[in-house]
Amino acid sequence: MTRVSSDPIDVLRSRTSEKWADHPADVLPMFVAEMDYPLADPIRRALHEAIDRGDAGYVSSHNPLAAGFRGFAQRRWNWDLNGARLLTTADVSMGIVEILRRVTEPGDKVVITPPVYPPFFDLVAEAGASVLAVPLREAENALRLDLAALERAFASGARAFVLCNPHNPLGHAHTRDDLETLARLAVVHGVTVISDEIHAPLTQPGTTFTPYLSVSAEARASGFAVHSASKAWNIAGLKCATMVAAGEGPAGILDRMPSEVFWRTGQFGMLASAAAYADGEDWLDGVLEAIARNVESLDRLLREHLPEVRWHRPDAGYLVWLDFRGRGWGSDPAERILEEARVALSAGSEFGEPGAGFARMNIACSPELLDEAIRRIAAIPPGERGQSQS
Ligand SMILES: Cc1ncc(COP(=O)(O)O)c(C=O)c1O
Numbered sequence: 001m002t003r004v005s006s007d008p009i010d011v012l013r014s015r016t017s018e019k020w021a022d023h024p025a026d027v028l029p030m031f032v033a034e035m036d037y038p039l040a041d042p043i044r045r046a047l048h049e050a051i052d053r054g055d056a057g058y059v060s061s062h063n064p065l066a067a068g069f070r071g072f073a074q075r076r077w078n079w080d081l082n083g084a085r086l087l088t089t090a091d092v093s094m095g096i097v098e099i100l101r102r103v104t105e106p107g108d109k110v111v112i113t114p115p116v117y118p119p120f121f122d123l124v125a126e127a128g129a130s131v132l133a134v135p136l137r138e139a140e141n142a143l144r145l146d147l148a149a150l151e152r153a154f155a156s157g158a159r160a161f162v163l164c165n166p167h168n169p170l171g172h173a174h175t176r177d178d179l180e181t182l183a184r185l186a187v188v189h190g191v192t193v194i195s196d197e198i199h200a201p202l203t204q205p206g207t208t209f210t211p212y213l214s215v216s217a218e219a220r221a222s223g224f225a226v227h228s229a230s231k232a233w234n235i236a237g238l239k240c241a242t243m244v245a246a247g248e249g250p251a252g253i254l255d256r257m258p259s260e261v262f263w264r265t266g267q268f269g270m271l272a273s274a275a276a277y278a279d280g281e282d283w284l285d286g287v288l289e290a291i292a293r294n295v296e297s298l299d300r301l302l303r304e305h306l307p308e309v310r311w312h313r314p315d316a317g318y319l320v321w322l323d324f325r326g327r328g329w330g331s332d333p334a335e336r337i338l339e340e341a342r343v344a345l346s347a348g349s350e351f352g353e354p355g356a357g358f359a360r361m362n363i364a365c366s367p368e369l370l371d372e373a374i375r376r377i378a379a380i381p382p383g384e385r386g387q388s389q390s
Helices: 009-014 041-053 065-077 092-103 119-126 147-155 176-189 217-222 248-255 259-263 267-279 281-305 333-341 367-378
Strands: 085-089 109-112 130-133 137-139 142-144 160-164 192-196 223-227 241-245 319-323 358-362
Touching: 041 267, 065 085, 065 241, 065 267, 065 281, 085 092, 085 248, 085 259, 092 119, 092 160, 092 192, 092 223, 092 241, 092 248, 109 119, 109 147, 119 130, 119 160, 147 176, 160 176, 176 192, 176 217, 192 217, 217 223, 217 248, 223 248, 241 248, 267 281, 281 367, 333 358, 333 367
Parallel strands: 109 130, 109 160, 160 192, 192 223
Antiparallel strands: 085 241, 137 142, 223 241, 319 358
């Protein structure tokens, strides 16, 4: 397996994408979901070769992405996509909006489950629908789908549900049981489920990602999935994602999408994603190992320096959801952490109301940076500002 480690800090600081360009040099950026690792060799090769050929035109409809993704899904998740319809577009967000546009009328209610990936609020609005928040519920000391509340929301007239599987910011991969129940409820109430599965390739060995469309005929009849190589191989700026439909109704909706939806796919994104799915698994396994090592370090660092902070190890991904409420830093700990520790986290309140008092941390970085960030954060005194100095 390829051993993957962070690029040196001077290389990271020379990057011009959001993570390393948005804050001054004294800030450790641990917010937006970009990784500090170098690109996988198969991706570098594919992109260099394309540049050498001057191959930067429009994506051809005869491209290798669908076959690559089908193979990856079969090997990784035992998910047979042979009968499924795949349609490529620029990114997962656009895929969600394009599907919502076709399954809702203006003003219809679309369910999301906060705390959840903040742009979901905007994507529902962009599609002309309105958000119906059904917060996750605390079960066995963890946050899970509230199936009873989802049933009530579906019965009240919601038309669609944007599911996050695995869930950002928790990194939780929903169980087959929960997904089966969800699919049954969706069919009973005529709700379309759009399963955002962008974090799925980052599922840790020993935990299980269940593709929503694999759970039942009911899921396939009423659901879509949206996938991308962009999070797992760190190529979000290249713009490529794949909508998946495995039932007759949803496949018809993909077939009727205007061809412009496909034309928005980035050529470099398609080439890089195809290389990732076909030849990038060794690198991906190396990344998973690097993340797992950081999860262990974080556990140790938090126990030692910030024992009041509660969190759960993610099943998938490199984002961790930290509960700072026991530290007494109020509803927006990320603001204070940025000002006083010069560490940029994502503010919990952006993930919806249940996010108050929380912050999300991106740990796809070097162990040294993680160590430094936790030490800096732990140096902020507990309690309200000024309180503990008196
Ligand atoms: C759950 C989830 N969906 C979608 C996205 C954005 O994907 P894209 O850039 O393909 O729109 C992210 C980015 O972090 C994400 O975490």
